[in-house]
Amino acid sequence: EIVLTQSPGTLSLSPGERATLSCRASQSISNRYLAWYQQRPGQAPRLLIYGTSNRATGIPDRFSGSGSGTDFTLTISRLEPEDFAVYFCQEFGASVWTFGQGTKVELK
Amino acid sequence: QLQLQESGSGLVKPSETLSLTCTVSRGAIDSSNSYWGWLRQPPERGLEWIGNIYYSGLTNYNSGDTYYNPSLKSRITISVDTSKNHFSLKLNSVTAADSAMFYCARFNIPMAGFDYWGQGILVTVSS
Numbered sequence: 001e002i003v004l005t006q007s008p009g010t011l012s013l014s015p016g017e018r019a020t021l022s023c024r025a026s027q028s029i030s031n032r033y034l035a036w037y038q039q040r041p042g043q044a045p046r047l048l049i050y051g052t053s054n055r056a057t058g059i060p061d062r063f064s065g066s067g068s069g070t071d072f073t074l075t076i077s078r079l080e081p082e083d084f085a086v087y088f089c090q091e092f093g094a095s096v097w098t099f100g101q102g103t104k105v106e107l108k
Numbered sequence: 109q110l111q112l113q114e115s116g117s118g119l120v121k122p123s124e125t126l127s128l129t130c131t132v133s134r135g136a137i138d139s140s141n142s143y144w145g146w147l148r149q150p151p152e153r154g155l156e157w158i159g160n161i162y163y164s165g166l167t168n169y170n171s172g173d174t175y176y177n178p179s180l181k182s183r184i185t186i187s188v189d190t191s192k193n194h195f196s197l198k199l200n201s202v203t204a205a206d207s208a209m210f211y212c213a214r215f216n217i218p219m220a221g222f223d224y225w226g227q228g229i230l231v232t233v234s235s
Contacts, residue, residue: 032220033220035220035221035222037155037222043227044211044213044225044226044227044228045155045211045222045225046225047221047222047223050216050219050220050221050223051219051220051221054219056219056221056223057223088154088155090155090157090221090222092220095175095178096157096177096178096179097157097177098157099154099155099156099157100154101154102154
């Protein structure tokens with residue numbers, strides 16, 4: 001089982017600022033098998049990024065993903081009010097699909 | 109666009125079987141491009157993948173295959189009913205630790221991501 005560790009646990013920022021979220025895997029992952037999700041309070045997760053760097057349908061271009069091997073990053077270039085939420089990374093490469101524990105982006 | 113809706117009992121007694129159904133609308137469940145999955149999220153916790161089922165509707169070798177989280181494999185069954193366009197989860201011998209929000213979701217195989225989700229159903233295990 002691949003363990004995904006997200007950091008920081010909480011990110012306190014203001015609208016308009018840049019958010020950089022990290023996801024580190026316990027072993028190397030193919031870029032194809034790394035995705036990011038956003039979860040707002042009381043809602044189901046929403047797919048943001050697939051294949052490390054591809055935006056899902058309808059996702060604004062302020063969201064971008066990058067990385068390779070064991071280190072992956074989700075960047076939100078300029079935070080909008082609706083971006084304050086929890087973000088999870090997920091991997092599909094192993095027989096057990098796992099999620100990171102999440103990073104909460106909160107209003108400073 | 110595709111819609112998924114969970115249904116089932118929100119309260120299950122310890123040692124009994126949790127049964128949930130996910131109805132798929134505005135799309136067919138016999139899709140070669142999809143896995144149909146179950147995930148759960150205990151309150152204020154992270155997400156856990158439970159398992160997937162693949163049903164292409166074709167007589168290829170892996171239609172109907174299931175993929176389960178090994179930590180739950182001995183207790184779960186995921187199945188498809190194409191006549192009702194739904195898939196189901198059964199989790200037996202439940203304990204309080206199984207209390208969670210349960211989600212069904214479609215895994216888009218070419219894209220590699222869960223791109224459609226149900227709204228979730230809260231299941232509590234309590235006597």
